Amino acid sequence: MSNNKIACTRYLTPEGQLNTSLPAWADDFNLLTRLYRQMVLTRLFDQKAVALQRTGRIGTYAPTLGQEAIGVAIGSLMRSEDVLIPYYRDTAVQLMRGVRMEEILLYWGGDERGSDYAEPAVAQDFPLCVPIATQALHACGVASAFKIRGEHRVAVTTCGDGATSKGDFLEALNVAGAWQLPIVFVINNNQWAISVPRRIQCGAPTLAQKAVGAGFHGEQIDGNDIIAVYDRMQVALERTRQGKGPVLLECLSYRLGDHTTADDATRYRPADEVKQAWQEEPIKRLQAFLASQGVWDEGREQALISECQGLVQQAVSAFDNAGSQSPESVMDHVYAQWPAALAEQREWFLERAQRRAGGEDHDQ
Numbered sequence: 001m002s003n004n005k006i007a008c009t010r011y012l013t014p015e016g017q018l019n020t021s022l023p024a025w026a027d028d029f030n031l032l033t034r035l036y037r038q039m040v041l042t043r044l045f046d047q048k049a050v051a052l053q054r055t056g057r058i059g060t061y062a063p064t065l066g067q068e069a070i071g072v073a074i075g076s077l078m079r080s081e082d083v084l085i086p087y088y089r090d091t092a093v094q095l096m097r098g099v100r101m102e103e104i105l106l107y108w109g110g111d112e113r114g115s116d117y118a119e120p121a122v123a124q125d126f127p128l129c130v131p132i133a134t135q136a137l138h139a140c141g142v143a144s145a146f147k148i149r150g151e152h153r154v155a156v157t158t159c160g161d162g163a164t165s166k167g168d169f170l171e172a173l174n175v176a177g178a179w180q181l182p183i184v185f186v187i188n189n190n191q192w193a194i195s196v197p198r199r200i201q202c203g204a205p206t207l208a209q210k211a212v213g214a215g216f217h218g219e220q221i222d223g224n225d226i227i228a229v230y231d232r233m234q235v236a237l238e239r240t241r242q243g244k245g246p247v248l249l250e251c252l253s254y255r256l257g258d259h260t261t262a263d264d265a266t267r268y269r270p271a272d273e274v275k276q277a278w279q280e281e282p283i284k285r286l287q288a289f290l291a292s293q294g295v296w297d298e299g300r301e302q303a304l305i306s307e308c309q310g311l312v313q314q315a316v317s318a319f320d321n322a323g324s325q326s327p328e329s330v331m332d333h334v335y336a337q338w339p340a341a342l343a344e345q346r347e348w349f350l351e352r353a354q355r356r357a358g359g360e361d362h363d364q
């Protein structure tokens with residue numbers, strides 16, 4: 001089989017050199033350095049989150065290491081009135097949208113307040129979705145509402161390569177195509193679905209071509225080249241916003257970290273493959289390009305790292321000082337109206353939690 005009908009966009013080589021002439025917007029070095037800054041901030045935050053899990057201060061965490069370009073590009077282009085329906089490896093896009101670092105730590109610490117975003121521009125974004133691919137259908141619901149109301153807003157939903165094998169994903173593509181919904185699907189094809197490699201995950205040469213079967217446009221992008229992701233995402237959002245139907249972007253990247261902190265990828269992944277992937281990662285690539293253009297150097301790099309580390313540390317302090325949530329908050333957002341049978345259990349739980357808080361309940 002051939003994939004020659006599916007385009008794949010790349011502007012920067014892994015060495016940060018031009019693969020082809022840049023789009024006009026990329027002459028704006030202020031924009032490129034802002035994107036670079038955000039990728040570095042995301043990576044430093046990600047490292048801290050893993051360290052906090054290792055020391056028992058948050059629960060399981062899904063690292064975004066190596067995939068910063070995809071999220072930063074998406075988040076920088078979405079408008080505040082658009083809605084993000086993310087999956088669990090979306091730290092980069094959440095930060096770019098305006099979700100606070102301490103909120104992300106609260107979320108992974110099992111605290112419901114982490115999904116109650118303070119920034120008004122992201123208040124309508126969905127919480128991270130941990131079940132695989134179900135968010136794609138939620139996004140179709142959001143996009144349907146936009147279409148019915150005649151609003152020029154876009155639903156953007158993300159998923160990993162593994163999710164594209166799920167029925168939920170394929171059903172979402174189908175309904176998006178049938179109803180011509182204003183939705184952009186972004187696949188973060190990081191080559192691994194936990195321990196299952198892409199090559200045995202799906203028989204099709206590309207994941208982007210799944211859009212063709214649903215009757216709309218799909219394409220591949222070098223997901224380690226932020227100029228390429230930004231450029232194609234910009235086109236996709238514009239096209240979708242104009243009512244020209246959905247778009248599927250398959251961003252090719254590599255999961256440099258473990259699947260989550262509950263995983264050990266060294267047990268199933270060849271070291272030489274990971275070593276090669278480090279040669280293609282997104283931050284070094286843009287850094288090399290900016291340096292070659294005379295707008296980045298070691299002094300700027302060190303100042304940026306220092307600034308970002310300060311921001312991360314501030315967020316950790318805010319997380320530490322957030323205090324505990326009430327025990328019953330674990331149930332707060334499950335139902336708008338509780339079914340009778342569960343309402344009874346909830347009452348029992350609330351009463352017990354209050355007795356425990358008062359030191360009156362010592363039974364098992």
Ligand SMILES: [Mg+2]
Nearest residue numbers: 160161192193
């Ligand atoms: Mg994956």
